[in-house]
Amino acid sequence: MIDLHLHTTASDGLLTPKDLVRYIHSLQISACAVTDHDTNEGVAEAIDEAKRIGMCCLSGIELSCLIGNESVHLLGYFLEEQPEPLNSIVKNEIQRWRAERNPKMVEKLQNLGFPIQMNDVLAEANGGQIGRPHLARVLVKIGVVKSVDEAFDLYLAEGRPAYVDKIRMELKDGVQLIHESGGAAILAHPFVYPFIKAYGLKRLVRTAKENGVDGIEAYYSEHTTSQRRRLERYAMEFGLIVTGGSDFHGPIDGQLQPGKGLGNLNVPDELLQPLMDRIEYWKTRQPATKVQANSKGNL
Ligand SMILES: [Zn+2]
Numbered sequence: 001m002i003d004l005h006l007h008t009t010a011s012d013g014l015l016t017p018k019d020l021v022r023y024i025h026s027l028q029i030s031a032c033a034v035t036d037h038d039t040n041e042g043v044a045e046a047i048d049e050a051k052r053i054g055m056c057c058l059s060g061i062e063l064s065c066l067i068g069n070e071s072v073h074l075l076g077y078f079l080e081e082q083p084e085p086l087n088s089i090v091k092n093e094i095q096r097w098r099a100e101r102n103p104k105m106v107e108k109l110q111n112l113g114f115p116i117q118m119n120d121v122l123a124e125a126n127g128g129q130i131g132r133p134h135l136a137r138v139l140v141k142i143g144v145v146k147s148v149d150e151a152f153d154l155y156l157a158e159g160r161p162a163y164v165d166k167i168r169m170e171l172k173d174g175v176q177l178i179h180e181s182g183g184a185a186i187l188a189h190p191f192v193y194p195f196i197k198a199y200g201l202k203r204l205v206r207t208a209k210e211n212g213v214d215g216i217e218a219y220y221s222e223h224t225t226s227q228r229r230r231l232e233r234y235a236m237e238f239g240l241i242v243t244g245g246s247d248f249h250g251p252i253d254g255q256l257q258p259g260k261g262l263g264n265l266n267v268p269d270e271l272l273q274p275l276m277d278r279i280e281y282w283k284t285r286q287p288a289t290k291v292q293a294n295s296k297g298n299l
């Protein structure tokens, strides 16, 4: 059993990279990947710990991208802990976009009459990257809402009164950035996107393929078995690899578990090698593509 989609305190997860890897290891998971939102800050610590205890941990990231006006998540997997140019772009551009967004959302919440302060949000993030889940947790703490879900439903989700859009790159630019950095690009959890009903699953997979992705995350906690099988069929049809992971953010409510998801996720070990092959492919092509294109101009 493997798990290629995990979050740490470097983004909105609850466990430090080190604790996450220890926890994963205790669950007999043979290989993992740290895929924090728009940051690879936690990767080095996770890989160090994985090496120490003798398990495989891939370097990863989950980038927020756009298909038209719709938001999708793109997973990148690498051999290097701090692959370039991804590392610099994340630090210099993407983190700045995010940093500018948080005070705006806090201000909107204050204008709604809630006694939330940016300092409370910073404390909640505990030195990690700040995002909407931290704002949500503060709203729970100060008694505005009963749960993180309620905070999103009422105030923080797209279209709700405290939402501020973030600047995101086009899917093709995200894919290009990952490839130039010597990594494989995987479209995350296709069934999770609200626009999928109107857009169509097959069209989404085709669009992903046209934008250069290497594969799709078919095994996912919130995908049913039949949804996963449909994705596997389309992956085969479009020549894409299949990956999987739980999207574990920490031991919340004792529900979603690494490796097992909501119960029967069980991402098979056999999915790891095709992913490693794709990473190797892009790694060997890396110097040539780097000279041709500068992804910075495309963001
Ligand atoms: Zn995601």
Ligand SMILES: [Zn+2]
Pocket (backbone or CB within 6 Å): 005, 007, 035, 062, 247
């Ligand atoms: Zn995720």
